[in-house]
Amino acid sequence: MSPRGSYEALPLHETADGLEYPPSICSPSRRRRSSLPRHPFLSILLPWHWKRPRSWRSLTFLVSALCGILVLATYIVWSVWEPRVQLDISWYSRDWIQNEILPLSPLAGCFEEGSPAHASLGGAYDVADALWTPRTYEVQAGISMRLGMDCYEMAGTIGNRPNRTARPDDWVHPEERRQFHTYWRNDLAGFGARQEQMFRSFFATQDVDRSRLVLWTNGPELAGDPAVKKYVEAFPESFAVRVVDVQALASGTAMEGSPLLDTHDTRAWVDSDLLRLLVIWKLGGTWIDMDMLLTRDLAPLLEHEFVTQWDCWDRSFAAMNGAFMHFRRHSAYLCEAFHLMANSSAPRSPSMDWGAYLYLRLHRRLLAAGVPPFKVLPSCFTDPLMCRLDNRVPEPFAPDRADGRWLGWVWGSGSGMGTWAGRGLWGGGAGTRYVDGDAAETSTEGEDETPAGMDKLDRPYAADGGLEEGGALDRALHKIFALHVHNRWDKQFPENGWIDRLLLRRYDRALEGKAPQESQEL
Known part of the structure; x- marks a missing residue:
């Protein structure tokens, strides 16, 4: 027996976080609640009642909720805004810039x-x-025409x-x-x-x-x-x-x-x-x-x-x-x-x-x-490979897409990629064929009355996908002046690919009946 007024200290138990608490019948799970390691960064971000979650289930719910909010925010941002990313990192000597480029x-x-x-x-x-x-x-635009068909147009x-008819007195x-x-x-x-x-x-x-x-x-x-x-x-x-x-x-x-x-x-x-x-x-x-x-x-x-x-x-x-x-x-x-x-x-x-x-x-x-x-001629006049993925010509050394479409894989959005692709994200249902040019064709599926050849954003689509003779790619090639394939001499153009069909075969047909005018005495 201790003297009157004295007391006996209760036993203490060390917890996982290094703190000591007396046992309590009211809080049998104190040890379990304290078993989650505390981090200073967590204590700043989370409110007090989340600092010691009652179970891992609460933490899982929190993470899931944050992920859901992030996905929803990303979807909203992607729907409203379109990202424009250009990654081109080049290293130049500062001395070279100062000595060769900047002086006038x-x-x-x-x-x-x-x-x-x-x-x-x-x-x-x-x-x-x-x-x-x-x-x-x-011949000079004054701006870089990166959107849709602007450069081609x-x-x-x-x-x-107009070509003049060759005559003997026209010999040059x-x-x-x-x-x-x-x-x-x-x-x-x-x-x-x-x-x-x-x-x-x-x-x-x-x-x-x-x-x-x-x-x-x-x-x-x-x-x-x-x-x-x-x-x-x-x-x-x-x-x-x-x-x-x-x-x-x-x-x-x-x-x-x-x-x-x-x-x-x-x-x-x-x-x-x-x-x-x-x-x-x-x-x-x-x-x-x-x-x-x-x-x-x-x-x-x-x-x-x-x-x-x-x-x-x-x-x-x-x-x-x-x-x-x-x-x-x-x-x-x-x-x-x-x-x-x-x-x-x-x-x-x-x-x-x-x-x-x-x-x-x-x-x-x-x-x-x-x-x-x-x-300075715009790049697409002679080098239509060197621009955005959604408006450059297809890779000349790769086989054509199996579906015959030009850039149909790109998600349709405000970038005008529907101009080249058969159907975009905002186009009609599967099987719908949109056309462009003078010959219009009515959409066969869907209840809306979108004009033939246009998507819901009034963008023209390429007939039959755009890689066929007379299609969008063919018309683009007739507007520009040359195609720069950037060497790659060890590669060959695929047989029956768009280069073969839209260019090489036409060269052969043009050369069949092409003969120079008879020369005169030099």
Whole structure:
């Protein structure tokens, strides 16, 4: 017995969280409630009555409720807003940007009459006409047309000039024709069927009596290739093979005698970028990379001097591409380019220092000097592969979709992807066929009276999916001017694929009855 007024301490029990509590008949589950480890972060996020859940079932309910709220919020956000994500991370040297891109040195004076630089033009280039004479067609959009068919539709506004019937007195001397140039380094890869397809596309789509294609090569061997000889014999005044002599081509330019003229790399980037400028300077005309397939007559474009947009995203320092470019003979633009090349650091190898980066540097200097710059064709005109997944042409080296639809897999939304796809998310039920163009067809399923050829958002759909002859893709190819397939020489176009059906077979049909006009005495 303890003395009156004294007491005896009750036994304490240590809990899982390190605290001690006396036993209680009213709280037999205290140990169980305290068995959940406490975390400082949890204590901040959860209200007091959730800090010690009575069971794991309560925690499971909480997690499930949060997941449900997250899913519902995501659905609402996705329904109201459309994400636009572009991931393009490139690393550039800060020193290179500061030394090569940002400085704006003055122009050399190629546009100024009376200057030594202007004298190098030799009177072959009319500056006033090149800069200020109105043109028939507008070829520069001013914005990157990433939505729906906008870029293709702009290409369609540039019309074909009517072809004149060939007459004996219309014969044009080969040197006075529209000049086109391409290049093949025979030491990097052999010349085969894939390379020949560019020739087929050229002679099938261009006016052979008023055009000439010159194949430039680094050695005489290519002239004896059977595939090349075939076109020389078929179009003797419209096709020629020439061996590159950069020293002769650079004569009269700021690059004349420069040791940089012998620059080469294993990818043929630097030397081909140099060659295209030298060739067009010397002879004038249009450069076409060998990995292009032409889709229609290029004549409407040739009133302008231009390069092309690299893709519809406008890369920071590589927004322009020279795979397809046109300048006049002894162009003042090229004169300024050569002065810039001659007074800059040597190009890295391989690099785009004499390609995309050079065009950007020249473009900025022209603007700073108050000279209207050369045009920049929208990317889809010659490179419709380089844009959004929902409006670029299908992969040329992959088989067609089994359902024959063009981009039908993309979820329909405000992006205009229904323009190309057969049915989108907001279209009719399964089996509904929407059409576009003049021939309308009524929907066979569904109770709504949506006009034939339109979805519920008034977007036109492609007839029979869009990959068939006469479908949406076919019409798009008739609006643009070329398809750039980006080398990949080890691959072949699938048999009966859209390239085969909509381009290659048509080239063959066009060439069957195409013969050059009889030549006159040179």
